[in-house]
Amino acid sequence: MSAPESVQQFHRLLGSSSFLFLLFVAATAEAAEHLEKVRSWTGFSETVIVDPENLLARELKSRKLLDVAITDSQLYRLRGYKHGMAQPALLVVKSDGAMNIGGATDRPVLAEVWKNTQNQLQGGDVITKQGYATTGVLHLLGQKLSGW
Structure with missing residues (x-):
């Protein structure tokens, strides 16, 4: 079984530079069609991994790299987050995945x-x-x- 697209994109990004900053914000848990509105509102122009099922968050947790909080309530489900909303987190790793200096933070x-x-x-x-x-x-x- 191949890895989900969000995990594959994460691996491609890891290989693209010496350091990688991934900001997990509410936008990453939303469907792709909402991305441009979020970019306009926040001014964030870097790469965003769209992962409405939070598969990458689960993968990072299974690797003990980062435990992203996922808020999952009826309110968020009504707002379109069928698998919960990933909360903001920051992960700093070298391209070989050797460190997490940043950790999860608000x-x-x-x-x-x-x-x-x-x-x-x-x-x-x-x-x-x-x-x-x-x-x-x-x-x-x-x-x-x-x-x-």
Whole structure:
């Protein structure tokens, strides 16, 4: 039996660069036809793996790389998430899958995570010992206004 398309796409992305950032947001659990609206609303233009069945989340959990929370309630099912809605998570791995420096967290500020990752790769200590700042509504508005 071959791997689901979402898992195959993940493997192709792993081979495409030294580092890969995957942001699991609500949009990834939605059907593909909603993707452009989400991109317009968020400004996110990078690769998105559309996985309404959350098969990639299950695969990452089975590999003990990342345990993505999946909210599954009648409310989300009525909103079109037949298999639940994957919550935001961040996974940082080398192309060989050797590390997960980022871990699951609630909407971290990506710039902080990347700075911390670079520092650790160069032998430094963890920069953000108190945890990363999270991207609430005000942070997202600031990014939109600053053009980031």
